[in-house]
Amino acid sequence: xxxxxxxxxxxxxxxxxxxxxxxxxxxxxxxxxxxxxxxxxxxxxxxxxxxxxxxxxxxxxxxxxxxxxxxxxxxxxxxxxxxxxxxxxxxxxxxxxxxxxxxxxxxxxxxxxxxxxxxxxxxxxxxxxxxxxxxxxxxxxxxxxxxxxxxxxxxxxxxxxxxxxxxxxxxxxxxxxxxxxxxxxxxxxxxxxxxxxxxxxxxxxxxxxxxxxxxxxxxxxxxxxxxxxxxxxxxxxxxxxxxxxxxxxxxxxxxxxxxxxxxxxxxxxxxxxxxxxxxxxxxxxxxxxxxxxxxxxxxxxxxxxxxxxxxxxxxxxxxxxxxxxxxxxxxxxxxxxxxxxxxxxxxxxxxxxxxxxxxxxxxxxxxxxxxxxxxxxxxxxxxxxxxxxxxxxxxxx
Amino acid sequence: xxxxxxxxxxxxxxxxxxxxxxxxxxxxxxxxxxxxxxxxxxxxxxxxxxxxxxxxxxxxxxxxxxxxxxxxxxxxxxxxxxxxxxxxxxxxxxxxxxxxxxxxxxxxxxxxxxxxxxxxxxxxxxxxxxxxxxxxxxxxxxxxxxxxxxxxxxxxxxxxxxxxxxxxxxxxxxxxxxxxxxxxxxxxxxxxxxxxxxxxxxxxxxxxxxxxxxxxxxxxxxxxxxxxxxxxxxxxxxxxxxxxxxxxxxxxxxxxxxxxxxxxxxxxxxxxxxxxxxxxxxxxxxxxxxxxxxxxxxxxxxxxxxxxxxxxxxxxxxxxxxxxxxxxxxxxxxxxxxxxxxxxxxxxxxxx
Numbered sequence: 001x002x003x004x005x006x007x008x009x010x011x012x013x014x015x016x017x018x019x020x021x022x023x024x025x026x027x028x029x030x031x032x033x034x035x036x037x038x039x040x041x042x043x044x045x046x047x048x049x050x051x052x053x054x055x056x057x058x059x060x061x062x063x064x065x066x067x068x069x070x071x072x073x074x075x076x077x078x079x080x081x082x083x084x085x086x087x088x089x090x091x092x093x094x095x096x097x098x099x100x101x102x103x104x105x106x107x108x109x110x111x112x113x114x115x116x117x118x119x120x121x122x123x124x125x126x127x128x129x130x131x132x133x134x135x136x137x138x139x140x141x142x143x144x145x146x147x148x149x150x151x152x153x154x155x156x157x158x159x160x161x162x163x164x165x166x167x168x169x170x171x172x173x174x175x176x177x178x179x180x181x182x183x184x185x186x187x188x189x190x191x192x193x194x195x196x197x198x199x200x201x202x203x204x205x206x207x208x209x210x211x212x213x214x215x216x217x218x219x220x221x222x223x224x225x226x227x228x229x230x231x232x233x234x235x236x237x238x239x240x241x242x243x244x245x246x247x248x249x250x251x252x253x254x255x256x257x258x259x260x261x262x263x264x265x266x267x268x269x270x271x272x273x274x275x276x277x278x279x280x281x282x283x284x285x286x287x288x289x290x291x292x293x294x295x296x297x298x299x300x301x302x303x304x305x306x307x308x309x310x311x312x313x314x315x316x317x318x319x320x321x322x323x324x325x326x327x328x329x330x331x332x333x334x335x336x337x338x339x340x341x342x343x344x345x346x347x348x349x350x351x352x353x354x355x356x357x358x359x360x361x362x363x364x365x366x367x368x369x370x371x372x373x374x375x376x377x378x379x380x381x382x383x384x385x386x387x388x389x390x391x392x393x394x395x396x397x
Numbered sequence: 398x399x400x401x402x403x404x405x406x407x408x409x410x411x412x413x414x415x416x417x418x419x420x421x422x423x424x425x426x427x428x429x430x431x432x433x434x435x436x437x438x439x440x441x442x443x444x445x446x447x448x449x450x451x452x453x454x455x456x457x458x459x460x461x462x463x464x465x466x467x468x469x470x471x472x473x474x475x476x477x478x479x480x481x482x483x484x485x486x487x488x489x490x491x492x493x494x495x496x497x498x499x500x501x502x503x504x505x506x507x508x509x510x511x512x513x514x515x516x517x518x519x520x521x522x523x524x525x526x527x528x529x530x531x532x533x534x535x536x537x538x539x540x541x542x543x544x545x546x547x548x549x550x551x552x553x554x555x556x557x558x559x560x561x562x563x564x565x566x567x568x569x570x571x572x573x574x575x576x577x578x579x580x581x582x583x584x585x586x587x588x589x590x591x592x593x594x595x596x597x598x599x600x601x602x603x604x605x606x607x608x609x610x611x612x613x614x615x616x617x618x619x620x621x622x623x624x625x626x627x628x629x630x631x632x633x634x635x636x637x638x639x640x641x642x643x644x645x646x647x648x649x650x651x652x653x654x655x656x657x658x659x660x661x662x663x664x665x666x667x668x669x670x671x672x673x674x675x676x677x678x679x680x681x682x683x684x685x686x687x688x689x690x691x692x693x694x695x696x697x698x699x700x701x702x703x704x705x706x707x708x709x710x711x712x713x714x715x716x717x718x719x720x721x722x723x724x725x726x727x728x729x730x731x732x733x734x735x736x737x738x739x740x741x742x743x744x745x746x747x748x749x
Binding site: 319320322323324326327344389390392393394395 | 425464466468469509510513514515
């Protein structure tokens with residue numbers, strides 16, 4: 001099998017598996033006062049400090065959660081509620097057009113059920129949000145906006161935003177900024193403090209940790225209302241018994257992945273560049289979506305996720321390509337997975353101005369920590385006949 | 398062979414896929430998403446196109462250990478099945494959407510795509526027998542679906558597989574249970590999959606700008622009442638006519654005819670429903686059409702059979718029925734059988 005879908009989920013790192021499995025055998029609720037509880041608490045707090053250290057946050061800023069979806073929902077809804085309570089005029093929510101559904105649908109829900117006004121920030125043809133667009137929007141609506149959410153790096157096309165510049169703009173208008181950095185941590189240099197963001201989502205399974213553990217980094221001075229009520233374990237912002245084994249494993253994975261960023265930036269980008277060049281050599285009219293491979297750096301790091309190759313293959317249906325590649329034991333994606341597995345043109349590509357037909361004929365190959373040159377070779381070997389066959393299928397339907 | 402199994406999430410298509418796999422074929426399961434906005438859960442025993450049904454199909458494919466995908470056919474289905482369905486009713490005819498779906502979706506759009514992707518055939522859970530290109534009734538008379546497959550051309554049938562034609566339904570359910578398929582006890586789907594509520598008239602009323610018209614007595618010519626629109630009336634319909642006064646003889650009235658231009662709906666006694674002859678157009682013949690004596694025609698999916706003498710022309714057929722049939726509606730298919738063999742299918746245009 002050639003696994004080129006690391007942006008969907010990536011294999012757990014051996015160190016994360018080891019920490020996870022050894023911790024699973026120990027009892028102890030970190031909220032208990034006895035010896036077992038204190039030991040569990042110590043483990044969790046050390047893990048929290050490790051995570052905080054790896055991503056430039058304070059330990060108290062790490063709010064443990066079940067993953068990216070919960071962290072995104074908590075940030076968008078929780079900050080909206082807190083800001084509206086502080087000032088009833090704060091009913092605006094700003095999101096970019098290319099956000100993950102965990103942000104987009106949360107914002108739409110606020111508009112439908114909580115009286116919010118939704119403002120959608122457009123993106124350029126590479127999928128990036130320009131700080132000037134945010135400034136223009138905030139200049140017109142500054143007094144109404146409760147929260148801005150713009151992702152660090154896009155999950156489909158891999159485009160990287162200048163979060164620091166966006167946060168600076170938001171702060172000019174005294175508006176907090178959340179960023180979904182689920183794809184960024186472990187792939188790009190991410191430092192919460194210097195990013196200026198008020199809240200940042202990360203999740204374990206995109207960087208070599210387990211599914212079901214993640215965190216919202218939330219600045220000490222950021223106010224946020226809880227989604228989940230109960231024991232108030234995490235700063236009274238998030239309730240639920242802490243997942244000791246998951247947190248230890250997450251910390252091990254975050255640490256290892258962040259340490260590996262310099263290598264990944266070079267090696268994965270090298271493999272990815274080779275993949276793109278050879279795919280286009282096999283299918284000359286294929287086009288790369290998103291930021292060009294030779295684009296200028298963003299905030300000192302890559303302008304595109306190093307493992308991301310997202311291409312349109314004219315005259316093909318993405319789901320035909322996926323099915324044919326799957327039969328060749330090559331696993332990739334048509335974009336973001338969807339209810340009932342029905343392929344729809346990606347909202348990300350449409351927001352970038354890609355035509356609907358081209359959007360439907362797109363594939364995302366995403367490399368990760370275990371990817372090799374042999375994976376690239378396998379994909380390149382399969383793509384020509386697969387595209388030819390998929391073209392025949394579209395021409396006949 | 399490499400075969401593509403269309404899996405609705407029901408028991409029949411799951412067992413059909415299983416049998417194709419057991420026969421040594423390389424099977425890939427595909428669930429057709431036919432609704433742009435599928436309901437999350439199936440409603441009662443109706444419909445087959447919810448996310449829950451898609452999930453059931455996936456679980457069956459898992460049990461069979463075959464690859465599984467969802468194909469989005471919603472746009473084609475709307476264009477080729479739902480919109481013509483509405484247009485046919487608007488024109489006073491009674492369409493059969495399942496037949497159209499076989500003709501235009503399963504054995505056209507899906508088959509074409511399957512062939513282009515390197516498959517040799519499409520497998521479905523229809524109850525019909527197919528050997529050497531000859532389409533026959535299924536052995537289970539209650540489940541036989543050859544009527545809705547008669548419209549398929551020789552070329553379409555050459556790439557079709559119906560593994561259930563030799564089995565009674567009870568055997569298929571028992572086999573599903575034996576194979577550990579969770580859908581073994583799932584109720585049969587009824588009615589029209591894209592109208593899960595079963596309210597065809599309501600569905601049509603939402604889509605057609607209807608104009609009122611008269612309900613006229615076929616015998617006396619008297620205007621008996623008014624209706625809000627012709628859509629939803631079907632020849633042979635007894636209930637929901639909206640007539641207050643009973644007929645003079647106290648017998649129930651039935652819809653006898655629908656005239657879409659004047660929007661006149663004629664009603665009358667049951668014997669006026671008797672049809673002795675019919676004309677049909679757009680015929681599809683299986684292996685020539687020499688046999689016209691000693692045939693039986695079928696005019697709706699269940700029942701509606703009569704011995705007939707069929708005269709064939711280039712663009713249609715005339716059938717003289719040896720016994721009258723009731724409730725024969727223009728728009729429905731007439732399928733011609735010799736014994737259990739399907740000879741051809743055409744669309745009824747008029748009845749006498």
